Amino acid sequence: MSSSIVMPQLGLTMTEGTVSEWLKKPGDFVRKNEPILMVSTDKVEMEVESLVEGTLGEILVQAGTTVPVGTKLANLQGGEEDDVSTVANEQPSAEILQEYESVDTRVASQSAVLPTEPKVDSRLDRQSVSPRAKRLAKELGVETANLRGGGAHGEIVEEDIRQAAISQSKTPQPNLRKRQLIAERLTRSIQTIPTFSVTAEANAEKLVALYERFRQSPTRDGVKLTITDLLLTIFADVLKRSPELCATWENNNEPRSHSSIDIGLAVATPNGVVAPVLRKVDALDLSHLAIKRHELAEKARGGKLSLAELEGGISTLSNLGMYRVDHFEALISPGQSSILAVGSIRKRPWAAGTLVILPTVILNLTVDHRIADGAAAAAFLGMLVEKVEEPSGHNLKTFLPAGDGANRGQVG
DSSP: OEEEEEOOOOSTTOOEEEEEEESSOTTOEEOTTOEEEEEEOSSOEEEEEOSSOEEEEEEOSOTTOEEETTOEEEEEESSOOOOOOSSTTOOOOHHHHHHTTTSOGGGGGOOSEEEEOOOSSOSOOOOOBOHHHHHHHHHHTOOGGGOOOOSTTSOBOHHHHHHHHHHHHHSOOHHHHHHHHHHHHHHHHHHHOOEEEEEEEEEOHHHHHHHHHHTTSOOTTOOOOOHHHHHHHHHHHHHHTOGGGSEEEOTTSSEEEOSSOOEEEOEEETTEEEOOEESOGGGOOHHHHHHHHHHHHHHHHTTOOOGGGGSOOSEEEEEOGGGTOOOOOOOOOTTOSEEEEEOOOEEEEEEESEEEEEEEEEEEEEEETTTOOHHHHHHHHHHHHHHHHSOOOHHHHTTSOTTOGGGHHHHO
């Protein structure tokens, strides 16, 4: 049995991918569900697993090369025929399929390993390497097993080694590649999205008090509530009440309204910031939201996010308060229409009849001007400030500790 390893479609918006690294070399045995290569897109770098077992044959696409979805990358020899209807268990969820109803979902089942017709001779081709090429390969640190010979009879010659050494030096290292992905995405944001920002300071005294009451009551999974969870709940509530901001600008140069309140959350990782998307935030109570936020943040820091978990969303929350940042402006993720930047909550002068010192927070909202004008953004930010100063709503109530009913009226 011979199989083809192809560039998988890891998300509904993915049209091409880059082979970042081969985790196996020709001649290596590959087990079922074992990672075989790293693939990167404009949003994420992730492992792709083999859904059949066998011996890795010829590698057709070298690391550092970008190819369309479905392109044959390598051959896999031997093993039994298997069900290959999914890609490394990383297909988009039903929620994301609903989000992209206009996309032909048949493409989403594109497999990373497709069966092909058996070869007449299933033995692996063994290429010869000239003695001079062997010496040069040793000097330059080039692995000849991955090379295709350019000699008259297919043998590997010195020129093949030199070209491989040049290509190897140009291949981005994993961390550098992640920075390149971030740079490409942010450059596209600046070049394609006309933005403006509005800023306001809010009295966070009641928000902090609410957090202090909740923080002692972990969820059933032991996850502690954070200020970010409260802000996500407030942000989702205001988005739900603001249809104009619940839209994104599509490639056909017209806005598209969204009914699902899907919000990205900026997460700092050792290799840069990523923003996994929390789905239907307005429908989650605080307990479930905290669990979802924790799960996605841990996956982000561990480099385990799928492309499906980074797709979609109408806006993003970026909270840098833990870094003692008072105020900042953030860049909108391509495909979204706004981003809320939150600074630190700390004691500042506040005029409330008399000048007092209270905990306050500075909110900055950056908006795609194609979606909304200044007045709409200002009204939206005003509602956010009101919710921060007077936090209320059913989703906030549901996290209150048992027996705290006396305080429920203050929350909702």
